[in-house]
Amino acid sequence: MRVVAIVPAYNEGRRILPVLDVLAAAPSVDGIIAVDDGSTDDTFSVANQHSACLVGKLRVIRQEPNQGKGAAMQRGADEADGADILLFLDADLTGLSIAHVENLLAPVKSGEKVMALGVFRGGNFWTTLAQILAPNISGQRAIRREVFLSVPCLADARYGVELAITSFVMGEGLPMTDVVLKDVSHPTKEAKLGLLRGVRARARMYQQMMPFLMRRYNPKRKRKL
Template identity: 40%
Template sequence: MSGMSVSASSPAVVIAAFNEEDTVAEVVRVARTFTSEVVVASDGSVDDTARVAREAGAVVVDLPQNVGKGGALHAALLATRAEVVVLLDADLTGLSAEHLRTLSDPVLRGELDMSIGVFEGGGFVTDWGNKLTPHLSGQRACRREWLLAVPDLAAERWPEPAITRHLKATGARWAYVELPNVAQVVKEKKRGFWGGAKARTKMYVSLLTYRARRRKNGGA
């Protein structure tokens, strides 16, 4: 892939969100201090995610049904023409514009094809989980066209393994970058202990069976 810097046009921030009315507005507000273009794909949310994101200044793609993070991300990517996109989860805390510059600057300068954010100092639970599986981080920056070329992006409920595979297949240059004092609201806090644990288990089952599902469907 090219080592040339990309155009000076501002990156867009894209956020896939499912029932994140309590946190998405603040993430959007911070993102708006970094760039004027923030796109939120509300993934069949049944709460006020779409409304509060729109009121915070985001362009909202309001999906009628829950299609999974990959499908929501794909929909958000189609709603922008920015050359570089910054991907954020909707449940972040401690986020600042400086964190977004940390993610995007290496891509804009042509030093990396993708940067992947890793939490540092945001809290024991999210730090530990993020560092244990940094390749599953939702905080990234890359070229929009590259991301749209990830095979089956829209079909993956959790697209991070597909993105990782595409990084390897395309020989992309990537690196982890630290995001100091950023954390996520854990699922157990958002949905209650048992609801959160069930959602977390379903997520990891989907993530860990990615290769097996690809082989079953005839992929490498």
């Protein structure tokens, strides 16, 4: 199965390279697409200078203006021609290793699951706590491409995109699983933006998630794809 990793990024010029390094070295990852979602910093140029671009494993796409995480993920999936599995990772991860990537992909590559959701444990206290309370908001997941492309209205979901994906997979009764990403984390919005801007950004994020939080799952009988 061909695996393409998609890394949506907004103003992550200082943080994206370690994630790209791991993906470039991961044996199961056949290609990488980084989608710069209208950043105002040097995210695009930094990603373009990665050595994986020189060997054709990494492609960097600039999307303007900023359209939100859902649109960036949708753009990456549309560009991933020939992929069987999509691996979505946030651009600001810390503690990520090749083993984490391979473990997240394994349940989907084996055909046992159509989606594997990566959940933080043992890294930053607050991000770990958030994913214990609400694992479905995780941005780290492996998913069959045809399943992802079947999720409606992703381009408009913005920060609600993860909940929209999980809601669809559960509503269709498709097999999924959680995979623990031990010691993986990412900075909180408050740490990246400062307290006041971070709180405002978090409030916007929860506002965009709310329509999807309010939806009820409608599980159906499991089916194979």
